[in-house]
Amino acid sequence: MNRIPADLIPRRLRQLDTMLRIRYFEERIDKLFAMGKLGGTCHLCIGQEAAAVGVTEHLKPGDKVVSSHRGHGHLIAMGGNLEKLFAELMEKETGYCRGRGGTQHLCDAAIGFMGTNGITGGGIPVGTGLGLAAKLDGRGEIAVSFFGDGAANQGTFHESLNVASVWKLPVVFVCENNLYAMSTPIARTTAVQDIAVRAASYGMPGLIADGNDIHDVEEKAGTAVKHCRSGSGPVLLEIKTYRHKGHSKSDARAYRTKEEERVWQENDCILKLTRKLKEMGYGKKVEEIDLRVHQIIAQAEAAAASAPSADINRVAQGVRA
Amino acid sequence: MTPVLSCREAIRETLAARMSGEPRMFLMGEDIGLYGGAFGVTRGLIDRFPGQIIETPISENSFVGIALGASMGGYRPVVEIMFMDFVTLAMDQIVNHAAKMHYMYAGQITTPLVIRMACGGGRGYGASHSQSLEGWFVQVPGLVVLYPSTPEDMKGLLNSALDENSPVIFLENKMLYDTKGPVSSEDFRIPIGQARVTGAGDDLTIVTYGRMAYLSQEVREILGNFGISVEVIDLRSLKPLDHECIVASVEKTGRLAIVTEASPLAGVGAEIAALAAEKCFDYLRAPIFRSSLPDIPIPAATSLEKAIFPDAPGLVENLIDFFFTP
Numbered sequence: 001m002n003r004i005p006a007d008l009i010p011r012r013l014r015q016l017d018t019m020l021r022i023r024y025f026e027e028r029i030d031k032l033f034a035m036g037k038l039g040g041t042c043h044l045c046i047g048q049e050a051a052a053v054g055v056t057e058h059l060k061p062g063d064k065v066v067s068s069h070r071g072h073g074h075l076i077a078m079g080g081n082l083e084k085l086f087a088e089l090m091e092k093e094t095g096y097c098r099g100r101g102g103t104q105h106l107c108d109a110a111i112g113f114m115g116t117n118g119i120t121g122g123g124i125p126v127g128t129g130l131g132l133a134a135k136l137d138g139r140g141e142i143a144v145s146f147f148g149d150g151a152a153n154q155g156t157f158h159e160s161l162n163v164a165s166v167w168k169l170p171v172v173f174v175c176e177n178n179l180y181a182m183s184t185p186i187a188r189t190t191a192v193q194d195i196a197v198r199a200a201s202y203g204m205p206g207l208i209a210d211g212n213d214i215h216d217v218e219e220k221a222g223t224a225v226k227h228c229r230s231g232s233g234p235v236l237l238e239i240k241t242y243r244h245k246g247h248s249k250s251d252a253r254a255y256r257t258k259e260e261e262r263v264w265q266e267n268d269c270i271l272k273l274t275r276k277l278k279e280m281g282y283g284k285k286v287e288e289i290d291l292r293v294h295q296i297i298a299q300a301e302a303a304a305a306s307a308p309s310a311d312i313n314r315v316a317q318g319v320r321a
Numbered sequence: 322m323t324p325v326l327s328c329r330e331a332i333r334e335t336l337a338a339r340m341s342g343e344p345r346m347f348l349m350g351e352d353i354g355l356y357g358g359a360f361g362v363t364r365g366l367i368d369r370f371p372g373q374i375i376e377t378p379i380s381e382n383s384f385v386g387i388a389l390g391a392s393m394g395g396y397r398p399v400v401e402i403m404f405m406d407f408v409t410l411a412m413d414q415i416v417n418h419a420a421k422m423h424y425m426y427a428g429q430i431t432t433p434l435v436i437r438m439a440c441g442g443g444r445g446y447g448a449s450h451s452q453s454l455e456g457w458f459v460q461v462p463g464l465v466v467l468y469p470s471t472p473e474d475m476k477g478l479l480n481s482a483l484d485e486n487s488p489v490i491f492l493e494n495k496m497l498y499d500t501k502g503p504v505s506s507e508d509f510r511i512p513i514g515q516a517r518v519t520g521a522g523d524d525l526t527i528v529t530y531g532r533m534a535y536l537s538q539e540v541r542e543i544l545g546n547f548g549i550s551v552e553v554i555d556l557r558s559l560k561p562l563d564h565e566c567i568v569a570s571v572e573k574t575g576r577l578a579i580v581t582e583a584s585p586l587a588g589v590g591a592e593i594a595a596l597a598a599e600k601c602f603d604y605l606r607a608p609i610f611r612s613s614l615p616d617i618p619i620p621a622a623t624s625l626e627k628a629i630f631p632d633a634p635g636l637v638e639n640l641i642d643f644f645f646t647p
Binding site: 064066096097098100101105106107108109110114115117118119122124125126127128129130131132133134136137143155156159160162163166318319320321 | 377378380382383384385386387388389390391392393394395396413414417418421422423424425426427428429430431432433462463465485486487
């Protein structure tokens with residue numbers, strides 16, 4: 001990672017704060033599951049924080065985001081409410097979706113976060129449709145669709161990129177390539193190892209960013225977003241990244257080597273940034289942020305834990321709008 | 322003098338009237354522009370509403386999902402699936418997304434999406450272009466499923482569908498597009514979930530929908546000549562279902578026949594039979610009769626297809642044997 005220009009230091013510190021919120025939230029969820037305190041499953045994005053933070057850096061009010069099953073980071077990066085997020089996973093009435101959605105069907109419509117999604121590739125057409133709405137609205141707003149390398153083989157990826165290109169929709173298609181679709185390595189499922197290459201098939205620009213470098217993600221995402229806002233059509237942005245943990249909570253990760261994990265983890269986006277900041281003399285600031293984020297996470301968790309449970313008596317309401 | 326329109330015209334004029342008043346409403350589908358749609362329903366609309374007709378590539382799953390996304394972004398899309406059989410390609414977006422998002426996201430968004438489909442057999446198009454798959458959709462919570470059979474019902478129910486904030490599956494039997502009927506030029510609605518008694522009677526209830534509603538009317542007339550008074554209920558709305566109408570009729574007549582052109586297994590017909598067995602047990606004077614297609618793919622040869630669909634004389638004979646022969 002290159003030296004951070006002085007005028008970008010405040011931004012990088014803010015981004016570190018956000019990445020740590022994601023990291024410490026995810027680690028806490030991981031712990032709560034291990035303790036048997038949460039039901040269902042979860043798909044943690046530990047290691048992929050820069051993808052969420054670098055892309056959402058460029059969003060304005062009115063922009064929309066659709067996410068995948070691994071979406072806590074996207075929601076937190078957009079300014080999601082940690083207490084409501086904890087509460088949803090804790091099956092509380094105060095959760096984002098009153099316990100009805102859980103981790104895979106989260107939504108914060110007020111900030112434009114239009115949902116995590118339980119179907120691989122299922123959010124891509126929805127994000128494309130939000131891009132259509134943005135284009136029809138004519139206010140220069142965009143849509144971002146986050147998905148993984150696995151989804152890049154789903155029909156919806158191909159269909160949506162094609163339609164978005166033909167209709168020149170303002171959509172940034174963000175593929176977080178973490179090299180594994182659940183347990184299956186990309187080399188065994190995908191005809192091209194750089195997903196960005198597929199952009200050419202659909203007549204749009206394809207960019208690749210290093211998911212361990214917040215500067216690179218931010219810069220490439222900035223180019224993509226600018227392209228969309230100018231009315232030039234969609235962009236495919238591939239972010240090379242890695243998830244530290246398994247696909248879901250019940251994953252022994254036998255399909256990855258310890259060596260591969262070690263190399264990625266020791267060079268992850270948070271470590272690289274904090275190392276550089278410390279090198280440049282901001283060690284104290286980093287510690288302050290670290291401490292504060294831990295406190296914020298703990299407070300949010302405590303507040304969520306004390307809320308009432310999801311209301312069984314109203315479970316059948318709200319099916320038909 | 323009430324205007325007489327075909328089902329096709331009733332749908333087209335309703336879409337046009339609504340698009341005039343609602344710039345955020347648009348139509349989306351294959352060949353719906355200059356071509357006017359595979360069944361001519363949208364003919365001419367692209368000239369009247371150039372900005373509100375969006376022709377798509379052949380990508381059913383994604384264009385339904387795109388319409389869904391646009392509906393979450395404040396628009397009211399009406400998607401046309403050319404043949405109901407092709408909806409299989411879009412099932413994920415309809416079932417896992419459109420139907421469920423309002424509930425899963427605890428009401429934070431609405432998904433006002435109407436998906437129109439041409440269904441049913443009788444044209445010799447073969448097994449992949451002739452199906453009646455409504456039984457699948459009534460099993461999905463969060464969907465509204467409508468299947469009008471007359472031009473007037475098409476207009477009234479389509480208007481209601483376009484007021485609805487939940488996704489609506491709107492079924493149009495392809496053999497009925499040319500069928501004419503009176504349609505009030507007023508701006509009217511037919512309530513969702515309300516069946517229509519198309520002919521009152523005391524001896525036998527026939528519950529039906531779609532093209533079979535016309536067959537049932539024919540059967541009613543013939544049986545009337547035999548002194549058997551038949552009450553025909555055209556459901557019009559499959560989800561929600563008009564339980565009260567069905568139950569009231571079966572309690573009155575004590576005899577229930579269900580006539581559909583869907584699979585004999587586990588569909589709307591089976592649901593009505595179960596409903597009657599549960600709610601009308603003490604009133605039933607005979608077992609419940611069901612007429613449907615056989616459990617085979619619909620053959621393409623027009624002669625074979627004709628042979629597997631019921632006709633009025635055959636159905637009359639079966640009903641007399643079943644209910645009125647000791």
